Amino acid sequence: MPNSARKNATIRWSALPYFSSSFLGTIILFLFFGLVLTSKRGILPQPEIYEAQPSVTEVGVQEYSLLKLCLQAEAKKGDDFFEKNQCATVDFNFDEQIDDQDLDFWLKASTASAQIQENE
Amino acid sequence: MNEEVKLAFWLSLIMILLLAFGSVGWFYIQQRTERQLTQLEAEVKTAKEVERVEPKAALFLEKDKESFGLGEIFELEVVVDGKGEMIDGVEFVLIYDPEAVEVRGIESADFFSLYPQKTIDPSQGLVRVVAIQGPAENELLGKESAAALTLVGLKIGQSELRFAKEKTHVAAYGGQDLLKEASSLTLNIN
Numbered sequence: 129m130p131n132s133a134r135k136n137a138t139i140r141w142s143a144l145p146y147f148s149s150s151f152l153g154t155i156i157l158f159l160f161f162g163l164v165l166t167s168k169r170g171i172l173p174q175p176e177i178y179e180a181q182p183s184v185t186e187v188g189v190q191e192y193s194l195l196k197l198c199l200q201a202e203a204k205k206g207d208d209f210f211e212k213n214q215c216a217t218v219d220f221n222f223d224e225q226i227d228d229q230d231l232d233f234w235l236k237a238s239t240a241s242a243q244i245q246e247n248e
Numbered sequence: 249m250n251e252e253v254k255l256a257f258w259l260s261l262i263m264i265l266l267l268a269f270g271s272v273g274w275f276y277i278q279q280r281t282e283r284q285l286t287q288l289e290a291e292v293k294t295a296k297e298v299e300r301v302e303p304k305a306a307l308f309l310e311k312d313k314e315s316f317g318l319g320e321i322f323e324l325e326v327v328v329d330g331k332g333e334m335i336d337g338v339e340f341v342l343i344y345d346p347e348a349v350e351v352r353g354i355e356s357a358d359f360f361s362l363y364p365q366k367t368i369d370p371s372q373g374l375v376r377v378v379a380i381q382g383p384a385e386n387e388l389l390g391k392e393s394a395a396a397l398t399l400v401g402l403k404i405g406q407s408e409l410r411f412a413k414e415k416t417h418v419a420a421y422g423g424q425d426l427l428k429e430a431s432s433l434t435l436n437i438n
Contacts, residue, residue: 143255165281189419193422193424199383231383
């Protein structure tokens with residue numbers, strides 16, 4: 129396009145990428161910080177929580193009793209109940225909530241520990 | 249001139265849009281944060297911390313006769329006395345002399361609904377049982393049978409059955425061990 133034609137153009141289309149990129153950038157920034165601020169999954173699991181997980185042979189009724197308590201309270205990471213009662217120690221699948229999957233894990237682990245005892 | 253006016257118009261429009269989006273986003277995040285903080289404060293106020301309970305439960309063996317004959321098949325009840333507490337589960341390891349008695353079977357009792365472990369190890373002379381109340385069950389436990397063992401006397405004389413204390417627990421209230429006493433039993437085989 130000749131320069132004379134560009135001068136007479138009503139809109140300078142060459143400037144459009146700057147406007148659209150700053151507009152999109154703003155939206156992306158808001159979305160990003162909005163998700164970071166509102167998402168609970170932004171906090172990484174602490175290493176000591178992993179260390180506190182009982183091994184297969186250690187699973188017993190005391191773990192079950194804690195699991196039952198946390199299960200009935202529908203405890204989730206971030207809840208005061210979860211922290212106060214150390215529900216992380218029975219979050220066997222590390223999904224930051226106590227549910228039937230943790231109960232299934234406990235039942236499988238307690239049966240497995242029985243088999244280990246039989247094989248010894 | 250016309251072109252500059254239009255450019256200024258577009259720039260102003262974009263700035264206004266950016267400011268509008270920014271304001272709406274800031275307002276939304278602030279409202280959501282305030283709502284979450286209010287919810288958290290309510291949870292902090294209502295969250296229960298489980299109270300510590302004094303260990304007072306007992307585990308013991310019950311027999312229906314004073315002595316048993318050689319080769320006689322008899323039953324022993326493993327009884328748990330929860331003293332009226334809400335017991336979630338019982339686990340025990342019973343040690344016996346495999347040369348003096350043979351453990352032929354373990355029968356479940358009525359109070360506990362699930363038995364994830366019921367194993368006999370005749371080589372080491374061990375019986376291991378784990379009995380629990382279901383996740384939705386919260387019955388209070390008085391004096392109830394936890395399991396019934398079927399035994400056979402193999403050798404004349406006395407034989408002791410005792411609980412391995414480090415592997416015997418009565419669990420309740422978020423994993424507390426309420427077991428105070430696990431009594432052993434001496435069998436007389438004639």
